[in-house]
Amino acid sequence: MVLVLAETTKGKFKKAAFEAVSYGYQTAQLLGTECAALVLGTASGAEELGKYGAAKVYHVQDASLDNLDSQVYTAIISELVGKLEGTVVILSHSSTGKSLLGRLAVRLNAGSVAGVNSLPSVEAGVFKVRKPVFSGKAISEFELRSPNKVLSLMGNSYQPKIVGAPATVENPNVSVPARRIKVKEVKRVEGITPLPEAELVVSAGRGMKGPENWGIVEELAQVMGATTACSRPVADADWRPHHEHVGQTGIAIRPNLYIAIGISGAIQHLAGVNNSKTIVVINKDPEAPFFKAADYGVVGDLFEVVPKLTAAYKKFKAEQGG
Amino acid sequence: MKLLVCVSKTPETTAKIAFTNNNSEFDTAGVQFIMNPYDEWYALVRAIELQEANGGTVTLINVGTADNDTIIRKGLAIGADDAVRVDAKPGSALFVAKQIAEYAKGKDFDIIFAGKETIDYNGAEVGAMIAEFLDLPFISFASHLELSGNVATVSRDIEGGTEVLEVATPFVLSASKDLAEQRIPNMRGIMMAKKKPLNVIPPVAFEDLAVINSYELPPAKTAVKLVNPEDMDELIRLLHEEAKVI
Numbered sequence: 001m002v003l004v005l006a007e008t009t010k011g012k013f014k015k016a017a018f019e020a021v022s023y024g025y026q027t028a029q030l031l032g033t034e035c036a037a038l039v040l041g042t043a044s045g046a047e048e049l050g051k052y053g054a055a056k057v058y059h060v061q062d063a064s065l066d067n068l069d070s071q072v073y074t075a076i077i078s079e080l081v082g083k084l085e086g087t088v089v090i091l092s093h094s095s096t097g098k099s100l101l102g103r104l105a106v107r108l109n110a111g112s113v114a115g116v117n118s119l120p121s122v123e124a125g126v127f128k129v130r131k132p133v134f135s136g137k138a139i140s141e142f143e144l145r146s147p148n149k150v151l152s153l154m155g156n157s158y159q160p161k162i163v164g165a166p167a168t169v170e171n172p173n174v175s176v177p178a179r180r181i182k183v184k185e186v187k188r189v190e191g192i193t194p195l196p197e198a199e200l201v202v203s204a205g206r207g208m209k210g211p212e213n214w215g216i217v218e219e220l221a222q223v224m225g226a227t228t229a230c231s232r233p234v235a236d237a238d239w240r241p242h243h244e245h246v247g248q249t250g251i252a253i254r255p256n257l258y259i260a261i262g263i264s265g266a267i268q269h270l271a272g273v274n275n276s277k278t279i280v281v282i283n284k285d286p287e288a289p290f291f292k293a294a295d296y297g298v299v300g301d302l303f304e305v306v307p308k309l310t311a312a313y314k315k316f317k318a319e320q321g322g
Numbered sequence: 323m324k325l326l327v328c329v330s331k332t333p334e335t336t337a338k339i340a341f342t343n344n345n346s347e348f349d350t351a352g353v354q355f356i357m358n359p360y361d362e363w364y365a366l367v368r369a370i371e372l373q374e375a376n377g378g379t380v381t382l383i384n385v386g387t388a389d390n391d392t393i394i395r396k397g398l399a400i401g402a403d404d405a406v407r408v409d410a411k412p413g414s415a416l417f418v419a420k421q422i423a424e425y426a427k428g429k430d431f432d433i434i435f436a437g438k439e440t441i442d443y444n445g446a447e448v449g450a451m452i453a454e455f456l457d458l459p460f461i462s463f464a465s466h467l468e469l470s471g472n473v474a475t476v477s478r479d480i481e482g483g484t485e486v487l488e489v490a491t492p493f494v495l496s497a498s499k500d501l502a503e504q505r506i507p508n509m510r511g512i513m514m515a516k517k518k519p520l521n522v523i524p525p526v527a528f529e530d531l532a533v534i535n536s537y538e539l540p541p542a543k544t545a546v547k548l549v550n551p552e553d554m555d556e557l558i559r560l561l562h563e564e565a566k567v568i
Contacts, residue, residue: 009481067485070450070460095480098439099462102450105416111531112416114445128535133443137339139538146531180459180493184475185486194482200568224568242500243479248335248441249359249499257567267336271441274540278565280557281546291546296560300551312554316562 002028002035004090016092018160024090025053041065050167057169069179074103093152111144117157135271200226201255207262211239216306247272265290323378325369326431329361332442341537357393360437363504364497370401379403398515399507410525419451432491438498453494465500
């Protein structure tokens with residue numbers, strides 16, 4: 001059995017949940033078994049997970065599960081795995097999944113791999129799976145030698161696919177232990193796709209010269225429906241909030257499109273973004289190291305190029321719409 | 323108050339990544355190693371700040387061979403009181419967590435700190451594993467920690483926001499940026515570190531369940547395609563028709 005934890009935010013499924021269920025479905029196919037999804041806390045539309053390949057959906061509707069407590073989640077998942085004779089547990093490589101993975105590995109006596117980005121292979125009973133290491137500068141192949149296994153799936157690395165119909169939702173009879181961690185408050189930036197989940201990212205660095213010049217970056221991001229990010233020096237100088245910092249010591253992301261504006265491309269920055277599908281670099285210095293990691297480059301003054309790009313995108317959108 | 327800080331050794335951030343022995347081992351030739359930045363800059367420093375404010379001890383623990391002593395001494399120079407090295411080649415995260423949990427068991431640490439992840443294997447697993455071995459609450463990605471008596475208020479980074487949490491000691495915490503400000507060891511600290519205890523203990527037997535068979539480097543990037551800065555329509559066309567990302 002493959003069991004997938006399908007994550008929600010404020011009762012709605014994250015894109016990562018559909019990715020994880022699709023990945024779990026394909027893994028189950030490889031193993032010749034079924035895929036079930038697990039939903040914890042308040043959520044609507046759990047039956048929809050069936051479309052992505054969950055043969056069954058377990059929903060533990062207890063509001064105390066709306067926010068993570070890794071001990072509580074681990075108790076529920078391990079109880080369910082015990083009942084299901086579950087072997088492979090799939091999590092999203094998110095703030096929730098990353099916090100659970102290690103705990104579950106210990107509890108289930110399972111080999112674990114954090115942040116896988118492709119399907120496992122099973123040959124002659126040997127289970128192998130790959131993940132990026134050294135901040136994306138290499139890929140390693142792990143072999144898991146235990147009957148139970150726990151994997152977390154890197155966001156935006158597996159395209160969700162519709163393969164079936166809505167599934168039946170069951171409320172399993174599991175005990176929900178009391179939380180030892182109390183939630184006092186949850187603060188969220190509303191209306192913006194969080195960076196780890198964003199498909200389009202517009203990022204800027206020191207070439208912007210000062211925080212007052214960010215208008216053109218924000219406009220481009222807004223027009224494209226992209227999330228804004230920044231380089232470390234910019235976050236350190238408080239030009240931008242630290243949650244926007246991508247790179248080795250910030251957030252590692254892998255969007256479909258990463259547009260880097262006025263960022264030279266230090267190795268520590270590249271480590272956080274070099275798994276992006278497509279990289280566009282806009283810099284007036286043709287020697288900027290970032291061009292070596294880019295798919296498309298524009299050598300020019302960002303203060304002229306970025307507004308032109310915004311205008312070109314608007315035109316493109318209008319044509320698409322028409 | 324008794325604090326334990328788990329530190330790991332990682333290649334320095336600009337190190338060239340290459341592999342040896344038929345791509346089965348990381349090539350350490352010419353690579354400089356450092357204390358994992360999340361462990362050093364945030365976890366260790368916040369523990370030392372709490373010790374300075376509340377008294378008690380900060381113990382640093384590392385799983386590794388004798389060549390790790392350099393980074394352990396650095397941790398002592400920054401301000402840890404004593405250190406323990408479990409004398410073993412660190413295998414999987416589970417192996418490392420087992421060693422640390424075995425050491426910590428029954429020693430009544432109030433808070434066990436780790437960095438949010440190492441910058442080499444990027445797993446973020448060890449803290450959660452230690453917490454499970456010891457049956458303790460675990461708060462990951464902590465960017466703020468205040469203590470009042472035995473109750474901690476912790477801010478935890480989540481996608482697009484922050485959770486503010488409350489937990490009683492003992493617990494395990496993993497540190498992200500902003501938990502503390504990096505400290506550079508001063509001469510006095512470096513001198514004192516030489517006299518601080520560094521106890522080397524043997525590992526407990528533990529079979530790895532996850533092993534790395536091989537490594538490879540990502541495919542080389544094709545050369546950048548330069549677009550005329552006057553012609554952003556062309557860039558949009560390429561992104562739409564060629565890269566198919568918009």
